[in-house]
Amino acid sequence: MPGPLGVGFGCLPALPEALYTADLMDFVEVTPEIFHREAMVRGRVELVPDRTQYAAARRRCGTLPIAVHGVELSIGSAHGMFQPCLTMLDKLQLEWPFLWYSEHLHFQTLLDWNGAEVNCGVPLPLPATREAASLVAGRAAAIQRRYGVPFLLENPAHYLPDLPADPEIGDEFGLLDRVVALSGCGRLLDLHNLYCNAINFNFDPMTALARIPLDQVGEIHIAGGSWCEGFYMDGHDGSVPEPVWDLLEWTLSRAPSITGVVFEVLEEFLPRFGPDGIARELERARAVWRRHHPPREIAV
């Protein structure tokens, strides 16, 4: 991973561009799918950039370094990943180099009865099995070679109980352990996802955190959520809850390779915050970050 950068934020077109030049963030996490669209090119599906939106994203990010956080690759789909995402990134890397690339450890596409690929409409967790670990690890290693930058996998939030598991893998933590060991990729530790799963599946988040080899963590996500029908949802719809700030303090003091902390919020919930509310969350994240990564004195 590159050296410590600090606090990052998503590239959200609905926010004023001034927010990105107000010294509130040290890098931008870009999800390129939002400024691409599907097109048939020479008989194949490709993701082509919407040039207006792409130019707006570049203008917004200015000279800030960027990391890519993909959402549509579906790295865990048994029948195959959504390859157009990778060709999209091939081109992006030439035009707008990114420092690292991350994806969720999940699947979202599958084959229907006719063998056609369908999107199931929501990201779903993988079973903690040798087969899943081996499949994802092979792909993660190939992706890391393809782009020559660190590739990180994110622990997902989900609500499904009793997922199948092989005894030697055990659970979601064991699955990511195995993938990282087999592939050499890194971890994107989403503390809000961990917190959600801890609440919904009734385990202690701090105990779970203590199981994770924190030297493999390259990036941290924090976010807010909300309650719905007895579940605590990873909604990215509110301020970061206090227990997640506590988890961040704890983790930053023990993770030597972290490049940055990203505060996540969904664009549709921005009105709840307003630019000032976003700025407050970023300032707080930066204050926590600087307690563990104090700015260097400039030698005179």
Next chain:
Amino acid sequence: MTLSLAAFQSGLGRALMGEDTCPIDPASAGFRFTAEVRRSWCEGRTMIAARTVLTLVPDAERRRFVAEYVDQGGGLAMFLPTENAAFLEFPAPRLPEPSHALSLCRMDQALTRARLASEMLAGSEPRTVRARIERAIRGRIEREAWGCIECSAGAGDDRDCGEPEVRDYIARDVPGGGKPGVRGIVEPGVRGVIDSEAWGCIERAIRGPVERGPHAALVRFHAEPEAVLRALHGAPPPPISEPAYPLLFAPGLPNFYRVATAEEGALWDRLPAEDEPPELVERLLAEGVVAYAD
């Protein structure tokens, strides 16, 4: 675990779409909640992707449209423009005619078609005679045209043929004053002008029937389009009037649309048609608004 990863994923995914294939307990609160989250994501994607059309649809009707659409398997496309294109097929037959919502729906459909066509068609080439005929025949026609130019330029007795720019160039700059073989020594840029002029003559000579371009549309608004679009941002919708505000959409137009003139609107309504004013037809051909009928 005895179930393969593919079988697990297929079973779980299809169970969330309503089939009886769940590899975990389908009665569990977690599975039922995941199904609800999935549905809300599908509805949310639809609402965002089709915001333009749905904004002017009354609240209850909007919820009903979206719910019916998701019931029929909609809201799954990964990318919003794809979802938008898929959704727009759904409300068009269900919206009242006339209504601003229906005009916006047709406008969104027309824009999507024109934009996608501009990406898919090599250079959005209009369906001219030149584009439609086989490469071998095209080559023969071009050789014939160049033969005529070379013969007439070389003989020096028929300087009235061709465009003035070409005649002047051959007379002034071509070594030998346009002896046979002139094509090989003419600058590529000028060669292109000559080719284009020759094809223009052929297109004008043929003037076959034209029809509506396959990726073009004319949408008539029932109020000034600007006023309808302002309603998307909270202004009161303008009253419904006669359909007197036509917009043309085609892959060859800047930003894929422009206001249609009365003459163009009348031609659109007549299409397919023959013997139309050549200047009008050529302009619309170049924009992809019309095409020669097969």
